[in-house]
Amino acid sequence: MSCLIAKLSHYVDLSDDDCRLLAALEADEQEYSADQLVHSANEEIEFLYVVKKGWLYNYIDLPDGRRQIVRIHHPGDVLGLGDIAYLKAGTSLRACEDVVLCPFPKTHLDAIFVNAPRLTALLFTIAVRDQAILVDMLKSVSRMSARERMAFLLLDLISRLRVTNSDMTTQFRCPLSLTELGDTLALTGVYVKKTIEALEQDHLLRYEEGIIELLDEPALEKICDFSERYSTIDTSWFPGG
Amino acid sequence: MSCLIAKLSHYVDLSDDDCRLLAALEADEQEYSADQLVHSANEEIEFLYVVKKGWLYNYIDLPDGRRQIVRIHHPGDVLGLGDIAYLKAGTSLRACEDVVLCPFPKTHLDAIFVNAPRLTALLFTIAVRDQAILVDMLKSVSRMSARERMAFLLLDLISRLRVTNSDMTTQFRCPLSLTELGDTLALTGVYVKKTIEALEQDHLLRYEEGIIELLDEPALEKICDFSERYSTIDTSWFPGG
């Protein structure tokens, strides 16, 4: 089963027609290797993508060479919804390991908007949920200490992985380098290291060779006032189906 | 003419049916006074709002008493699209001066999703445009200096005001206090003051009694690598209408 359908049917019952429309989005496949740029900011957007395998991230470059990672993507995510308001992409998209994407032209959304109001509402909701997550990220970066931010990011990542991967335990592989984690958290790679070390001192987590193990989730949640945004959404107002 | 219709028809031609659906959203009116809370985070969401008059802002409180202002709203804005994925509001909404809002229940969106795919696409696009703006804000707060952030915020505000207010010059009244500006920029009120002073020293702007005048917009744009997000959006992929 496609991981897009798997992820979406977590939220609503999909009709056969809905599934057919969604399957059409995953007709093509394309591979990208680790660290490869999928598209860069200010490039014209031809395609949206469904992630089939691997992690990627969106980021913005600043003129002085620094960058901010805006969103980390996992299999089953729909990429590019956030860019369809504009002709050109606002962020660059890069694979952080070998990935497989399913590109589809943005005009394919037409068929969904016209024929499947229920699915439209779901896509709308997902797009808008991403916004809530950006708000969390803004709060994190603007108002929290390095320690709190680190806790927040790790909890966010694991709770997203749990949505599609219900056998997920307390440990996962994170293919981002320390510098990339820093670009996500608005810290330097150096300080990410020191922060992780401090959390390890307190027996809250373990980090080794890209494997992260959360040793005390309740304590981590308390540190950063975490609230989970992925397991449930409100579908009660959706058009009947 | 309603400022919602004014704002939206800036982007697409609206049919009579579309206008009728939109007008229904502005059927009711409600006043709030300066500094009044419209709804708070974690409250159940009953209504979305169209802003008829005055400025408001969304913010998040942190357990330790700090807060982050997430978005500043002007007349014509639709509030709450970002919250419809959840049963409860993620942010609090507060009036920063006397305002008039038009509340409508979120189920009213149904009618639009089912009957007006073109308008749906527009709302979708607006919701998603807000996301691009959040990304800008994230970039600003995470990676820019106080001076750059200040420049960015002021350019953002004036370019939004210009969308509906084409006779806007280089000066506008900003009803936010220095502390509120600080909560927006992730700075303290004290440092906002010092930053504004520094910009005044360089003859880039003037600030007096809440009136802001931008003296050298090109220079300000250069400081913060500003890109305008409000004047145009991509409507080419919209369903025909």
Place this chain on the structure above:
DNA sequence: CGGGTCGTTGACCGTGATCAAGTAACGTGG
């Protein structure tokens, strides 16, 4: 006239950046 909030200014401080040097792992070409 008293109390509140906001703006203003100055002294001092702390988090996280910057810089620098060193190590380990990897792929490359000779």
Place this chain on the structure above:
DNA sequence: CCACGTTACTTGATCACGGTCAACGACCCG
């Protein structure tokens, strides 16, 4: 198989941006 370059991780010394704290004045409202 080794020399080389590259990249990531590691660690420590020092620095600076912006926060914190405190005090005062202006203004508003009761």
